[in-house]
Amino acid sequence: MSVTDELTGPGKPSFHLEEMVLNMGPQHPSTHGVLRLVLHLDGELAVSVEPVLGYLHRGFEKLAENRTYLQYLAMLSRLDYLSGTFMEWSYVRSIETLMNIEVPKRAEYIRVIVSELNRIISHEVAIGDFMLNLGAVTPFFWVFRDREDVMDLLEMVTGQRMMYNYMRVGGVRWDLPEDFEAGCRKFLKEYPAKIDDYEQLITDNEIFISRTLGMGIIKPYEALDYGLSGPNARASGIDWDLRREVGYSVYPEFDFKVPLGQHGDCFDRYKCRIEEMRESVKIVEQALDALCGGPVNLKLPPMLRPPAGDIYRAVESPRGEYGVYLVSNGDLRPWRLKLRDPTFSAISMIPKLTAGNKIADLVAIVGSLDLLMGGVDR
């Protein structure tokens, strides 16, 4: 007689001893797109969690080998559709470095302005989604309401609300419209009060605190070991921001802080994003003040031929280190293009981070990592 028969035999209470396998996703609303998590459950506890990727795989890296450098630009904002300018930026930076192009100063300021505005809306979605995962619906609507203001500004500049396709090799596509500066300054004046509103609604909320404080702790050495970057790593106290460390573009001219967390739990990751939004507002203000005249792009031939060589360039995106590794053989098309996405590393940490937690906490931890599958599956 086996152990199972002994426990579930006649006269014994009937219950199942085997663990249950449950698929969370790929259409589950709290998996941020098409991430599938295979949960092995023991009652309400997740014994092990296995992420399954590839539901959004579009072969972006292979497609690059069939397109000219300029043609491929339009695809890059489809990768991480909440923060499109950053992948564009790292891509054009890598080509500019290969071709030894100096970008006009005004274009650099415009890039900073557009990217930091983009960072604000990306963090807003991150926070709103996180709260939605925890069951709080109001913040989600608040951030989407306030996000519209920034989307309008970005639409004014780029002509698109999400898929910007605004960066060009040697500058940006076109200059800022006339009424942008006034609108942007108005937004920047009003926005910090809105962040205060979020904080009042979320940060001081007792339910939120009890569900996130001390939950999903990432130790500093674990964050490094798994290759986390961006707010996820900074919440663990890793003082690392490419904007400051590498100082690309005109970032060394600006005065901004890099917010750090202490414990690396879900609460710290949320708090880091809130603080980063405040810093982004400061950066945009400084960039608007420093905005100088001059051309916004260089007249380059449409068929670019970067010299043969390889290059890796990264920018600090809302989710961490976005990198482009480009191999050129001097032809019209890239020989190899690798797109490095920080969320890929963050997802690889989920099994370690969530095993042994309850399902509700698992959702909180996954939500706090700010996952976005567009860049992961490529």
Add this chain to the structure above:
Amino acid sequence: MTPDSGKLTSQQALEHARDLLGKIARDLTISEWHLVIDVRGDDLPEAALRLRDDKKLSCKYISSIIGVDYVDWMETLYLLRSQDHSVPIRLRVRLDREKPEVPSVAYIWSGANWHEREAYDFFGIKFLGHPDLRRILTREDYDTHPMKKDAWPHRVRRTEWRWENIERPRRLPGETDRRDRS
């Protein structure tokens, strides 16, 4: 890159890495302030461990593992970066294209696990000693490694992908096209 105080410059990092790795490093170069170290596949785990555990160049962070197919040979690149200073390091391993095999570094950096799975998926590079070498982005029963340059031998040039060239199913006798009936 502005040389800040307290941070290694690329040249200092190169000299330190040369002392640290000794004969393991076959070649050290600086490309745009990135330090590129060529190692043989057999020496890779040793080089990776030394770089990770060194006090000065503590490469605790692995950014990515990249496979590249150069038709005559293959390469894997390990993008490393230490948090203390800002010299990114690229470990470069040249592989035999017929038999692309390289020791896994998944036990040195936990983050390397998935990056190696991706390189295996796209290029068919076998990472020896990897705990779980499966496909990650493409489907499990995919019959090729799509990023290899010869992955699709049947593929014709794009200009030939025209509608006239596509063989349509032959119509059975008596069968009429739906458009004829309407």
